[in-house]
Amino acid sequence: MSTDVLAPLAARYAHWLGLPAARTADTEDETPETVRAMQLVLRFEKQAPPGRTALLEAAAAASVAVCLDQRAEPGGPWHDEVATWIAGRIRKVSRRARGAHWAAVDAVDGVTVRVDGADVRALVPGLVAELPHEVKRLQISGSELPPDEPAEPTPDLPVLWLNPTIEMTAGKAAAQVGHGTMIMAALLDKAAREQWGTVGYRCAVRTPSIDQWRALDPAADPADAWHRRGIIAVRDAGFTEVAPGTITVLAQHTP
Template identity: 65%
Template sequence: MSVLDPLAARYASWLGLPAAATNDVEDEDPLAVRAMPVILRIERAEPPARTPLLEAAAAAAIAVCLDPASEVDGPWHEDVLAWVSGRIRKVSRRARGAHWAAVQELPGVTVDVAGASVRALVPALVAETPHVVSRLQISGSDLPADEPSPVEDGVPVLYLNPVVAMTTGKAAAQVGHATMLVAALLHADGRDTDLKAWAENGFRCAVRTPSRDQWRDLHPGDDPVGAWRRRRVVAVRDAGFTEVDPGTVTVLTQWPS
């Protein structure tokens, strides 16, 4: 059993929903909304490069979900399971200096990639967000495009939609969704050996922006299950709460063959 089982179970049906249904929150109690805070370390004097920061965010999100503390009887299990069983919201915030140091004291996982650092915290009720987190700014987290290094062999590649503009904070949340989906589907397929090897490699991944032709060729279309089975491609479809329209596919992930 994995805490991500509810995510795997509804993957295909979620992609098939009409766009308008993906962000239907009319029946949602605001006091019951849960989210994973994703804290991006962006120092004023030496900000990180965008690509490593996104790769760190992608790894940190799944690292929280698959941490031993998230397993059954672990101290994080109930919070993570309640979050995964509902709408998968993440809120990216930026921190530096003493504020970055302060969030290290909260339950979560910090990942460092090529000088970039991200801490994903254990999901919790938004209404109960601690002040040390709520005081951090959500806006202003954008970073310029950079020239990433060649993709490492054997790591999943997370492709950002080349025709949809996303801030660094938005993209950080989306790539975190992507790694969670991949891990959930690997477990559902009984590929726990692959999942274990990925964990031992620190959930390393590559974030890239493909050409429009590459994106079109990778897109699962109306057959998300087939795309995963045949090509190991997973799509992230956004609910459209911020920045993008409901139903937008923001990330396509290809697991290495």
């Protein structure tokens, strides 16, 4: 049995390699008491709101950092929770926090990433029904941020391309780029993953033109898209904001 906590995600993607994205686990047997999710806490200070791109880049890095943290390895204190979550549906919930509420979540197990002044804390996934008070009280709605105009991404970082044909709040997009970095990390070999870890799993988040998006689309040959171009897709289940099956993000890793 593999000791890689992301192995089930890699196997799931490979099994459906003829599709443009990984299928998620069946949820027919789920009940409200058994739903699991990773909570992404986005820092929204009233007087100094974060930049949208920086916030999404922080969310993308924090999501995968929790999964690849030493504490999530077999025998570590986070392993059982992370492994159980990855074996099921990869749900993420974005919540806003500021001031004392932001400080309070520092006591909850997770990883905080800061990018250009934007902070996101990805918490160790667990049962939604058993969220600690510090997290449960945080609002989910209201994560809108105006678009910005980031510079061209540097060639040494993976890029998460947001679908330019749909609209997503910053909270929704944060969850989607987190899915992208997790799938990408699951498919990378050990050396590439470790190299990425040396820069804290940093990545760029950009919105391409529609023509660029179509050129990147891996649907025609997903295997070739990954092995030759380093591109994988994130397909949304459609619970919020977008229709089921929508490709929200294309993650591109350049060796």
